[in-house]
Amino acid sequence: MASRMFIRSKSIAFNTLRTYSSSTKLVDVSINDKTGIATVTMQRPPVNSLNLELLTELNGALQDLGSKKIKGAILTSSLKTIFSAGLDILEMYKPKPERASAFWTSLQDTWLTLYSTPYPTVAAINGHSPAGGCLLSLACEYRIMVNNYTIGLNETKLGIVAPFWFVASMKNVISHRESELALTSGRLYKTDEALKVGLIDETAENKDDALAKAEKFFARFDAVNPIARLLTKQELRGETIKELEDRKQEDLDRFVGFLMLPAVQKGLDVYLQALKKKQ
Numbered sequence: 460m461a462s463r464m465f466i467r468s469k470s471i472a473f474n475t476l477r478t479y480s481s482s483t484k485l486v487d488v489s490i491n492d493k494t495g496i497a498t499v500t501m502q503r504p505p506v507n508s509l510n511l512e513l514l515t516e517l518n519g520a521l522q523d524l525g526s527k528k529i530k531g532a533i534l535t536s537s538l539k540t541i542f543s544a545g546l547d548i549l550e551m552y553k554p555k556p557e558r559a560s561a562f563w564t565s566l567q568d569t570w571l572t573l574y575s576t577p578y579p580t581v582a583a584i585n586g587h588s589p590a591g592g593c594l595l596s597l598a599c600e601y602r603i604m605v606n607n608y609t610i611g612l613n614e615t616k617l618g619i620v621a622p623f624w625f626v627a628s629m630k631n632v633i634s635h636r637e638s639e640l641a642l643t644s645g646r647l648y649k650t651d652e653a654l655k656v657g658l659i660d661e662t663a664e665n666k667d668d669a670l671a672k673a674e675k676f677f678a679r680f681d682a683v684n685p686i687a688r689l690l691t692k693q694e695l696r697g698e699t700i701k702e703l704e705d706r707k708q709e710d711l712d713r714f715v716g717f718l719m720l721p722a723v724q725k726g727l728d729v730y731l732q733a734l735k736k737k738q
């Protein structure tokens with residue numbers, strides 16, 4: 460059976476649907492043999508904050524899927540109430556410049572990979588998804604979000620500025636006007652509010668419901684020529700991708716320079732203290 464060729468993990472039984480499984484510490488990937496759908500699960504408790512290691516593993520997993528014949532990939536989280544808390548603030552707070560550079564480069568690379576995958580992508584947003592979490596979901600082609608959570612680019616609330624490609628990711632999904640209102644105020648939308656403005660495409664009762672709806676989304680392409688689909692995706696996303704590719708170094712220098720500003724560090728300090736006090 461062709462599917463056997465995908466078996467990597469010895470712990471996987473032959474008759475299971477999970478015929479391909481590749482689990483690193485922070486990212487689990489499984490491909491359902493019957494549906495051909497891959498599920499990429501971030502698993503970095505307590506909040507899936509995106510640090511260098513998680514981003515590196517995620518990018519590797521997404522790239523790896525590019526060489527497999529899959530129908531699509533779902534990005535989701537192993538955590539009960541959080542999709543991703545966004546960038547790990549500790550990567551930005553009192554950073555060592557070399558680590559900060561590697562960290563930001565890994566975020567740029569992960570976004571470039573996810574934004575340009577040859578396979579269709581769905582974010583099954585099974586929990587809160589602020590800032591970088593929202594960015595990851597915006598890079599997918601379709602977003603399904605479980606009720607009663609929050610999503611948005613809330614950078615200004617931390618005293619930081621969403622870079623141009625974060626803004627472009629948002630503007631490519633919702634209107635310019637709504638993006639301006641949301642980003643300048645650092646707005647986090649509740650699930651139903653996000654649906655109203657088109658930030659997400661569907662709501663779901665729970666994670667299983669979101670995964671089932673993702674499967675239905677992929678079925679839309681059953682009767683579509685995959686090359687035509689991919690070239691159309693490239694046509695629609697190419698300009699945004701090229702802009703980051705062309706300005707990657709400039710963007711990195713800005714990020715590192717920005718982090719070195721005392722006012723930015725002060726803002727992050729205050730935000731971190733507030734997060735801790737919450738408990």
Ligand SMILES: CC/C=C\C/C=C\C/C=C\CC/C=C/CC(=O)SCCNC(=O)CCNC(=O)[C@H](O)C(C)(C)COP(=O)(O)OP(=O)(O)OC[C@H]1O[C@@H](n2cnc3c(N)ncnc32)[C@H](O)[C@@H]1OP(=O)(O)O
Pocket residue numbers: 505506508540541543544545546547548549587589590591592613614617619620621622713714717734735737738
């Ligand atoms: C002129 C300039 C031009 C251009 C600009 C150039 C560059 C731009 C520069 C910078 C851009 C950088 C972009 C950043 C985007 C981001 O993603 S920033 C991160 C934003 N994230 C957030 O604001 C989320 C914060 N977290 C929460 O709101 C809640 O934690 C959450 C709702 C996710 C979950 O709530 P709950 O379940 O109640 O958990 P806790 O709040 O109790 O958290 C548990 C522990 O996790 C720690 N934590 C939470 N979020 C983060 C995080 N993002 N990073 C690191 N750590 C986090 C939290 O402190 C708790 O830790 P503790 O247990 O107390 O040790």
